[in-house]
Structures are given as C-alpha cells and as structure tokens.
Amino acid sequence: MENIKIKYDIIDLVCDEKELFSNIYSCPVCYEPLFKKQIYQCSEGHWACRECFQKIINSNNSHCMSCRKKIGSFNELSRNRGLELMIQSKKIHCPYSFSNIWCNPDEADFEKQNNVELFFDLDNGCKETFKVEQLNNHLEKCNYRFVECSNFGCDEIVRLNKIEKHQEICKFARITCRDCETKIKRIEETDHTEVCPSVLIVCVQCNQSVKRCYLKDHIENTCEQGIIKCKYGDCQSVYKRNQLSNHLKQVDHSESMKRIIDLQEEEIEQYKEQLKESNERCLDLIKNFKVIDRIFTNYEESYRNKWEISDFKQKIRNFGVFDSILSLSFKIGFHKFYLGISLTGKDGFNNKDTDHFTLYLYNKNNIPTKVRCEFEVINHIDKLKNKKIEFSGVFEKTYEEQDNYIEYVVSKLSDLSRRNGFLSNDSFETLSINFSITVNKNNTIFPLKN
Numbered sequence: 001m002e003n004i005k006i007k008y009d010i011i012d013l014v015c016d017e018k019e020l021f022s023n024i025y026s027c028p029v030c031y032e033p034l035f036k037k038q039i040y041q042c043s044e045g046h047w048a049c050r051e052c053f054q055k056i057i058n059s060n061n062s063h064c065m066s067c068r069k070k071i072g073s074f075n076e077l078s079r080n081r082g083l084e085l086m087i088q089s090k091k092i093h094c095p096y097s098f099s100n101i102w103c104n105p106d107e108a109d110f111e112k113q114n115n116v117e118l119f120f121d122l123d124n125g126c127k128e129t130f131k132v133e134q135l136n137n138h139l140e141k142c143n144y145r146f147v148e149c150s151n152f153g154c155d156e157i158v159r160l161n162k163i164e165k166h167q168e169i170c171k172f173a174r175i176t177c178r179d180c181e182t183k184i185k186r187i188e189e190t191d192h193t194e195v196c197p198s199v200l201i202v203c204v205q206c207n208q209s210v211k212r213c214y215l216k217d218h219i220e221n222t223c224e225q226g227i228i229k230c231k232y233g234d235c236q237s238v239y240k241r242n243q244l245s246n247h248l249k250q251v252d253h254s255e256s257m258k259r260i261i262d263l264q265e266e267e268i269e270q271y272k273e274q275l276k277e278s279n280e281r282c283l284d285l286i287k288n289f290k291v292i293d294r295i296f297t298n299y300e301e302s303y304r305n306k307w308e309i310s311d312f313k314q315k316i317r318n319f320g321v322f323d324s325i326l327s328l329s330f331k332i333g334f335h336k337f338y339l340g341i342s343l344t345g346k347d348g349f350n351n352k353d354t355d356h357f358t359l360y361l362y363n364k365n366n367i368p369t370k371v372r373c374e375f376e377v378i379n380h381i382d383k384l385k386n387k388k389i390e391f392s393g394v395f396e397k398t399y400e401e402q403d404n405y406i407e408y409v410v411s412k413l414s415d416l417s418r419r420n421g422f423l424s425n426d427s428f429e430t431l432s433i434n435f436s437i438t439v440n441k442n443n444t445i446f447p448l449k450n
Contacts, residue, residue: 003145003146003147004145004146004147004148004157006095006096006101006146007101008095008098008101008118009025009026009033010025010033010034010035010092010132011025011026011033012098012118013092013093013094013095014090014091014092014093015090015091015092015093015129016090016091024083024086024087025087027048027049027052028047028048028065028066029048029049029052029065030048030049030051030052032049034049034083034084034087035087035088035132035135037049037050037051038050038079038084039079039080039081039083039084040053040074040077040078040079040080041077041078041079041080042064042066042067042069042071042076042077043069043076043078044064044066044067044069046064046065046066046067047080047083048065052065053071053074053077054074056071057071057072057073057074087132088131088132088133089131089132089133090131090132091129091130091131092129092130092131092132092135093120093126093128093129094125094126094127094128094129094130094138094139094142094144095139096125096126096139096142096144096145096146096159097120097121097125097126097127097128097144098118098119098120098121098125099119099120099121099124099125100118100119101118101146124144124159124162125144126142126143126144128142142160143159143160143161144159144160144161145159145160146158146159146160147159147160147163149163149166149167149170149172151167151170151172151173151174151185152172152426152427153172153185153427154170154171154172154173156170169186170186171185171186171187172185172186172187173185173186174186174314174427175189177189177192177193177196177198179193179196179198179199179200180196180197180198180199182196183311183314196212197211197212197213198211198212198213199211199212200212201215203215203218203219203223203225205219205223205225205226206223206224206225206226208223222241223241224240224241224242225240225241225242226240226241227239227240227241228240228241228244230247230251230253232253232256232257232260233256234253234255234256235251235253235256237251300438300439300440301332301333301438301439302332302436302437302438302439303330303331303332303436303437303438304434304435304436305330305434305435306432306433306434306435307327307339307432307433307435308430308431308432308433309325309341309430309431309432309433310428310429310430311428311429311430312325312416312423312429312430312431313416313417313423313429314429316343316357316413319342319343323342323343324340324341324342324360325340325341325342326338326339326340326362327339327340329364332437332438332439333439334365334367335363335365335367335369335439336363336364336365337361337362337363337364337437338362338364339359339360339361339362339433339435340359340360340361340362340405341357341358341359341360342357342358342360343356343357343358343413356409356410356411356412356413357409357410357411357413358407358408358409358410359375359389359407359408359410359433360405360406360407361373361393361405361406361407361437362404362405363395363404363405364404366395366404367395368394368395368396369394369395369439370392370393370394370395370439370440371392371393371394371395371406371437371438371439371440372390372391372392372437372438372440373389373390373391373392373393373406373408373435373436373437373438374388374389374390374435374436374437374438375388375389375390375408375410375433375434375435376388376389376433376434376435377389377410377411377416377422377431377432377433378422378432378433378434379420379421379422380421380422380423380424380425380432381420381421381425382421385420385421387410387411387422389408389410391406391408393406394406416431
C-alpha cells in the first residue's frame with residue numbers, strides 16, 4: 001500500500017479561528033509556508049524566509065523588501081528564532097481530519113489543490129490536534145491517512161483504518177473458490193462458478209449431486225437411472241442400469257457369452273505372438289544400446305530452460321514446514337530431473353520461521369550421476385541485478401523410498417518482492433528463474449560394492 005499525496009497550507013490546519021487570517025504563517029515575499037523554513041530579519045526587524053533573503057543578496061538590488069535598507073551580506077541579518085518557535089508551538093489539526101485533503105497524483109490536479117476549500121470529515125477523519133513541530137511525526141503513524149488499495153486493478157483510495165473492511169468487499173481482491181480452492185478475483189466469482197469443475201451438479205436422471213468434472217462419466221457409466229443397452233450383441237434389450245441384474249436373470253445369454261469367450265481366446269493367442277516379437281526386438285535394442293553407450297562414454301549433455309512460478313508469495317505463505325514448490329519434470333539424455341523450492345534456514349534444515357529459501361535438483365532415475373547447475377533469478381526491473389548461482393553435485397544411488405537430490409541455500413525470502421524487481425509487477429507476482437543443467441557422463445559415479 002502506498003500513501004496518497006496530500007497538499008495543504010499550514011493556515012488551513014490552525015485550531016484557533018482568530019489566527020486564520022494571520023500573515024505570520026507565510027513568507028511576505030514568496031508566500032510559502034514558514035513552518036519548515038528558517039526565518040531571518042534585517043536590522044529593522046523586517047523578516048522573510050532564508051531563501052528569499054539569499055535571492056535578494058545575490059541580486060543587483062540587495063535592499064530590504066520593506067525598509068529598503070541595503071544588505072551587504074548574510075552577516076548583516078539575524079535569525080528570528082522567536083517567530084520560528086512561536087509558529088512551531090501553534091496548535092493545529094491533523095491534515096487527515098479533512099475529507100478532501102488528498103488529490104490525484106496528476107501534476108495539474110495536484111497544483112489545483114491550493115485553491116480547494118477543505119472540509120472536516122467529522123465521522124471518519126482524525127480527531128487529534130498537536131503542535132506544528134509534531135506534524136511530521138504524526139503524519140508517519142496516523143491511522144487515518146489515505147492509501148491506495150493494493151489489489152491489482154483497483155483504483156479505490158481509502159483511509160488506512162478502513163483498508164481491512166475494503167478488502168472484504170474489493171472486487172479485485174483474490175479469494176479462494178469454496179469448491180475447487182482456486183485463487184480468483186472476487187469480480188470473477190460468478191463466471192468461475194459457471195465453469196468450476198468441482199461445483200456440484202444435480203443429475204437430471206437420478207437427482208444425485210455430482211461434481212461437474214465427473215458428471216459425464218456418471219451419466220454414461222454409473223447413473224442407476226441411466227438407459228443402457230444389453231452388452232450381448234444378440235440381445236436388443238434396453239433398460240435402466242439398476243435393472244441389469246433382473247435382465248440377466250430373465251434372459252439366457254449363454255450362446256452370446258460362448259462366442260465372446262471364443263473371440264477372446266483368439267485375441268489372447270494373437271497377443272502371445274506379439275509379445276514374443278516384442279521380446280526379440282527388446283533384446284536387439286539392448287545390444288544396440290550397449291554399442292551406443294560405449295561410443296558416447298565421454299559425452300556431456302546440457303538442458304536450458306526458464307522456470308516461472310506465478311503467485312510466488314502466496315504459495316510461500318501457504319507452506320507447511322516440509323512443503324515445496326515443484327517444477328514439471330524434464331529429461332537430459334536418459335536422465336529425468338525436476339526442480340524444487342522450499343523454505344530453509346542458513347543451515348539448510350526446513351524451518352518455516354526462517355527467511356531463506358533453497359533450490360533443489362531432484363534425480364528421478366536414481367542413477368549415480370555428476371551434474372553442474374547454473375541458475376539465474378531474473379530481476380524484472382534491472383537485468384544487471386540478476387542473481388546468478390552455480391554449484392555442482394553428485395547423485396548417489398539410494399533406496400527407492402528415499403529422495404535423491406542436491407540443494408543450494410539461495411537467498412533471503414524478503415529479497416524477493418515486486419519493489420526490488422525479483423517478482424513481476426502484475427497480479428501474478430511471478431518469480432522467473434533461468435537454469436542450465438549439464439550431465440557429465442565422463443564423471444559418472446560407480447559406487448564400490450562388496
């Protein structure tokens with residue numbers, strides 16, 4: 001959430017109505033507010049802001065703007081600390097006590113703010129009053145300041161203490177579908193419900209509620225009230241599925257069953273012949289493979305691609321202690337790999353309370369292999385800030401129930417945000433990682449065996 005710019009004259013905030021028309025709050029030369037400026041005066045007591053006196057001294061006509069006394073240098077002026085302290089001690093209202101203090105960041109509209117009459121927001125505005133010198137500290141922590149909604153696509157401007165209520169009704173807030181748990185915008189909820197695969201639909205034949213994704217299979221294969229045709233070719237009977245057992249008891253299908261059995265036995269014999277031919281071809285392929293493997297003993301093969309993880313921050317927030325984000329699998333020669341990300345501490349152990357994340361390379365073949373990994377975490381704002389990581393590792397043979405992976409603790413999770421460019425500046429907040437995996441067959445590891 002970003003604070004909305006506000007613009008005001010300090011005179012607009014003064015609590016004492018008697019001082020609303022006082023001229024001590026503005027420089028008599030430039031008419032700018034004095035509460036942030038140093039005030040100087042000539043020997044006759046005529047005062048103005050430091051910047052205006054500096055311009056007068058630097059000009060060809062360096063005379064006091066009131067008494068016209070010549071001013072040779074700044075040393076002939078004195079600081080009017082009494083007036084500065086008096087201005088700083090004046091009681092004022094918080095700027096966020098007004099309803100129309102914020103303005104469009106467009107420069108033209110921003111300048112017009114000077115001419116707008118401000119109105120107190122008695123119901124929702126800030127009620128605090130304080131000295132001028134306390135203004136900046138108060139503005140930094142005021143819960144009534146105006147902020148932009150953080151949801152992509154929403155241009156609503158609300159007070160900070162109302163932002164949670166706004167999120168509950170914001171059309172662009174991301175919500176979870178109660179049926180399929182997919183993340184969607186609230187404005188898309190109606191359209192999503194019409195196509196959601198997990199929404200329950202009532203079957204028109206049996207009145208049973210079935211998920212939309214299973215409805216077709218239900219109607220064609222399991223609905224008790226569905227109309228089906230007898231599976232035996234000679235029988236032309238049509239009946240409801242729940243009447244199947246009665247039909248089989250009432251009608252003799254023995255001849256049809258015998259013909260089906262004979263056909264199946266013929267098919268079995270054909271499959272046996274095909275299996276025999278396949279076995280012979282497999283033996284030939286194994287021989288050819290051994291020849292090719294000897295030829296490519298020193299062969300090194302690489303794979304390059306990009307891994308894009310949308311909604312990265314949201315997925316991390318939903319992590320359990322041992323959860324991971326996994327990529328699709330990919331092949332390098334005969335080897336099959338996939339990537340993973342999980343939360344860890346600097347020591348590499350899973351710990352949800354830590355602020356680091358680790359990249360993993362998993363070997364699905366469980367074959368002893370040496371690999372070299374190159375990762376580049378993309379910065380969407382400045383490519384020169386891309387994070388480059390290189391490491392090597394050896395996959396040793398493990399038992400089938402064990403994970404076979406190598407890992408590298410990458411960075412602090414807090415380093416990854418839209419602000420610093422490592423997440424895309426859109427609603428998807430995508431983390432992009434270029435990677436290159438090289439399998440070095442010449443360095444394949446063959447463990448010693450007893």
